[in-house]
Amino acid sequence: MKNFKPLALAYLILLLMKISTAGAAVVSPKIAYKVTFPEAQAHYVDVEMTVSGLKQASLDVKMPVWTPGSYLVREFAKNIESLTATANGKDVAASKTSKNTWHINTAGISTVVIKYKVYSFEVSVRTSFVDVTHGFLSTTGVFLYPKGMLAQPSTIKIIPYKDWTTVSTSLEKIGGDQFALTAPNFDILYDSPIEVGTQDVFGFDAAGVKYEVAMYGGGNYDKERLKKDMAKVIEAETAVFGENPNKHYTFIVHNRQRGGGGLEHLSSTVLGASREQYGSESGYINFLGLVAHEHFHLWNVKRLRPIVLGPFDYETENYTTNLWIAEGFTAYYQNLIRRHADLYSVESYLGDAVGDINTVENQPGTKVQPLAEASFDAWIKAYRPNENSFNTGISYYDKGAVIGMLLDLEIMNYSGGKQSLDDAMKYMYNTYYKGKKRGYTDAEFKLAFEKFAGKNLDDFYAKYINGLAPIDYNKYLGYAGYKISDQLADSNTPTLGVSASNQPTGKKIVSMVLRDGAGWKDGISVGDEIVSVDGTPVTDMTTLMNGRKVGDKITVTVSRDGKAYNLPVTLLRNNRVQYKAEELPNPTAQQLAVRKKWLKL
Structure with missing residues (x-):
C-alpha cells in the first residue's frame, strides 16, 4: 500500500465522514397503532397512532377512500371524529386539508401521537362493524397512513373489549402474541382485515398450507364436514395454478340471520353467510361456492392482476377494463371447482352454468353495455345501481362467467380435450406475477387466450368483449356435445x-x-x-x-x-328466455373428450 500525502489523507477522512453521515440520515420513521374499544356498545373503535423518528417540518396523514376488491369510493374518512395530535404531552396543530387528509406541524418534533375515533356500524364484508359481541376491522377504513410512507412497516397493539379473547387475521403476530401484530407495508395492512371477539375458530391443512376458519355469530355448521369439503375446494383450485403461495390463510365468516357476499384478500377473506344455511344441502353447497369464489381470488386478482390494480392509489378510482377476467372468471370457476372437487353433480353444474346464460340473456342491459365497459364503469355503476340499471348495464360477474366458459370450451376443443382455461391462467400467473412481477394488460391476456385457443380472437373480442353481438352459445357448448334450447320459445304470455x-x-x-x-x-x-x-x-x-x-x-x-x-x-x-342444457345425439369422440375434461368425468 502506498503512503498518502497528509492533504489527501485528510480529504479521504472527510469524504468517509460525509458518506457515514449521509447513511445515518436515512432513518425511516416508525409507525405504531394501539386499538381499543372503550365504547364498543356505541360502535366505536379508538385508534392511537404513533409516528416516531420524524425529521420533517410537517406530516400529512390520510385515510383511503376505497378498499381493494370493492370498486367504489366509499369515503371512509366520513367515519373519523375527534382527531388530535400531541408531542411531548402538548397539543400540536392538526388541520384537515382535504376530505381524507390531516396536516400536522412537526417542526422540531421527532415523535407525534395522533388519536381519533372511528364510527363502525355498517354490516358488510367491506366495512368495519363494532358492538359488544365483536369487532370487525376492515383496515382501509380504520388506519390512517402517513403520506409518502406506504412502503413503511407498522405494528398494531389490540386491547380487547371486556371478555373478548381471540384475534383472527392473516397479519403476522409479534412474539406469538395474538394481540400484537405487524405489517411489512400498508398494502399488506390494508389487505388484512382483523376480527376480534369470541369467534369459534377451527383449522385444517390443505395444499401444504395451514387454514384457519373464524366463525362469528353461531350457526348450524358442521366443522368436520366443512374441514373436509373446504379442503377439497382448496386442493382443486391449487391444481389450476400448480402452487399455493401462502404459508397460512384465514377465513373470517360472519354468520347472521341473513347474510351474503365476500371480499378477497391476499392471505385471507371475509365471508357473509346466513347462520342457518348450512342445514340444507342447497345452502351448504352455496356456501362452498362462496368459499370457492373468494379463495380463487388469492391467485386471480390478488396476484395475477390487471396492471392498474397494484401498487394501489388509495385516494382515487383505479380503472380497468378487465374485471370480467378478475371477477367474471372467478365466478365461472366457483362452480367449476365445486364440480371438479365432486361436491355436486354434473346436472347441478350444468344447471348453474345455464343459469348464468339465462341471467345475461334476460337482462336488457346486455344489449346496451359492452362487457369491457361494464368493468371500467364499475366505480359509478356496479355498486350504485338504480331503478334503471337492469335496462342499461350488465354484470361483469355474470357475463364474465359466461365468457370464461366459452373460452374454456374453445381451448379444450382446439386441444382435443388435453388443455383448458386452466393452462392459460397458469401461464399468465407464471409469466406475469412470478416472472415479470407485475400485472397484465388487456392485450397480454388476449395473446394468452390466443396461444391456447390456437386462433386469432379479434372477432371474439369485437363481438363479445367490446361489442354487443348475440352470443352463439350452441357453437361452444357443441364442442362438449351439448346444446341449449329455450323452454319458453313457443309461449305467448x-x-x-x-x-x-x-x-x-x-x-x-x-x-x-x-x-x-x-x-x-x-x-x-x-x-x-x-x-x-x-x-x-x-x-x-x-x-x-x-x-x-x-x-x-x-x-x-x-x-x-x-x-x-x-x-x-x-x-x-313476455320475451323472457329459460334455457335448458341437453345432450346432442351421437356425440363424437372429440366431443366426449372435451366433455370429460370440462366436467371431470
Missing part, C-alpha cells in the same frame, strides 16, 4: 313489463320498468302506484294477466305524485 313491490299499506308501487316492454312504451313509471286495471282494483300483481292475451288494450290507472292518471297500455309478449 302477455306481460305489463313492470315489477311492483307490495308496501305494508297494501299499495302496489312500481319498482322497475322493463326496457321496450308494454309499461315502458306506454308510460308507466317507477314510483307509480298501480291502482286499478280497467276499473278493477289491483290486489295481486301475480294474477293481473289472468284471462288476458298479447295485444289486448287495457287501461291502467296509476297514482303519481298524488294525482290519478289513466294510461292506455297494449300488452306485449
Whole structure:
C-alpha cells in the first residue's frame, strides 16, 4: 500500500465522514397503532397512532377512500371524529386539508401521537362493524397512513373489549402474541382485515398450507364436514395454478340471520353467510361456492392482476377494463371447482352454468353495455345501481362467467380435450406475477387466450368483449356435445313489463320498468302506484294477466305524485328466455373428450 500525502489523507477522512453521515440520515420513521374499544356498545373503535423518528417540518396523514376488491369510493374518512395530535404531552396543530387528509406541524418534533375515533356500524364484508359481541376491522377504513410512507412497516397493539379473547387475521403476530401484530407495508395492512371477539375458530391443512376458519355469530355448521369439503375446494383450485403461495390463510365468516357476499384478500377473506344455511344441502353447497369464489381470488386478482390494480392509489378510482377476467372468471370457476372437487353433480353444474346464460340473456342491459365497459364503469355503476340499471348495464360477474366458459370450451376443443382455461391462467400467473412481477394488460391476456385457443380472437373480442353481438352459445357448448334450447320459445304470455313491490299499506308501487316492454312504451313509471286495471282494483300483481292475451288494450290507472292518471297500455309478449342444457345425439369422440375434461368425468 502506498503512503498518502497528509492533504489527501485528510480529504479521504472527510469524504468517509460525509458518506457515514449521509447513511445515518436515512432513518425511516416508525409507525405504531394501539386499538381499543372503550365504547364498543356505541360502535366505536379508538385508534392511537404513533409516528416516531420524524425529521420533517410537517406530516400529512390520510385515510383511503376505497378498499381493494370493492370498486367504489366509499369515503371512509366520513367515519373519523375527534382527531388530535400531541408531542411531548402538548397539543400540536392538526388541520384537515382535504376530505381524507390531516396536516400536522412537526417542526422540531421527532415523535407525534395522533388519536381519533372511528364510527363502525355498517354490516358488510367491506366495512368495519363494532358492538359488544365483536369487532370487525376492515383496515382501509380504520388506519390512517402517513403520506409518502406506504412502503413503511407498522405494528398494531389490540386491547380487547371486556371478555373478548381471540384475534383472527392473516397479519403476522409479534412474539406469538395474538394481540400484537405487524405489517411489512400498508398494502399488506390494508389487505388484512382483523376480527376480534369470541369467534369459534377451527383449522385444517390443505395444499401444504395451514387454514384457519373464524366463525362469528353461531350457526348450524358442521366443522368436520366443512374441514373436509373446504379442503377439497382448496386442493382443486391449487391444481389450476400448480402452487399455493401462502404459508397460512384465514377465513373470517360472519354468520347472521341473513347474510351474503365476500371480499378477497391476499392471505385471507371475509365471508357473509346466513347462520342457518348450512342445514340444507342447497345452502351448504352455496356456501362452498362462496368459499370457492373468494379463495380463487388469492391467485386471480390478488396476484395475477390487471396492471392498474397494484401498487394501489388509495385516494382515487383505479380503472380497468378487465374485471370480467378478475371477477367474471372467478365466478365461472366457483362452480367449476365445486364440480371438479365432486361436491355436486354434473346436472347441478350444468344447471348453474345455464343459469348464468339465462341471467345475461334476460337482462336488457346486455344489449346496451359492452362487457369491457361494464368493468371500467364499475366505480359509478356496479355498486350504485338504480331503478334503471337492469335496462342499461350488465354484470361483469355474470357475463364474465359466461365468457370464461366459452373460452374454456374453445381451448379444450382446439386441444382435443388435453388443455383448458386452466393452462392459460397458469401461464399468465407464471409469466406475469412470478416472472415479470407485475400485472397484465388487456392485450397480454388476449395473446394468452390466443396461444391456447390456437386462433386469432379479434372477432371474439369485437363481438363479445367490446361489442354487443348475440352470443352463439350452441357453437361452444357443441364442442362438449351439448346444446341449449329455450323452454319458453313457443309461449305467448302477455306481460305489463313492470315489477311492483307490495308496501305494508297494501299499495302496489312500481319498482322497475322493463326496457321496450308494454309499461315502458306506454308510460308507466317507477314510483307509480298501480291502482286499478280497467276499473278493477289491483290486489295481486301475480294474477293481473289472468284471462288476458298479447295485444289486448287495457287501461291502467296509476297514482303519481298524488294525482290519478289513466294510461292506455297494449300488452306485449313476455320475451323472457329459460334455457335448458341437453345432450346432442351421437356425440363424437372429440366431443366426449372435451366433455370429460370440462366436467371431470
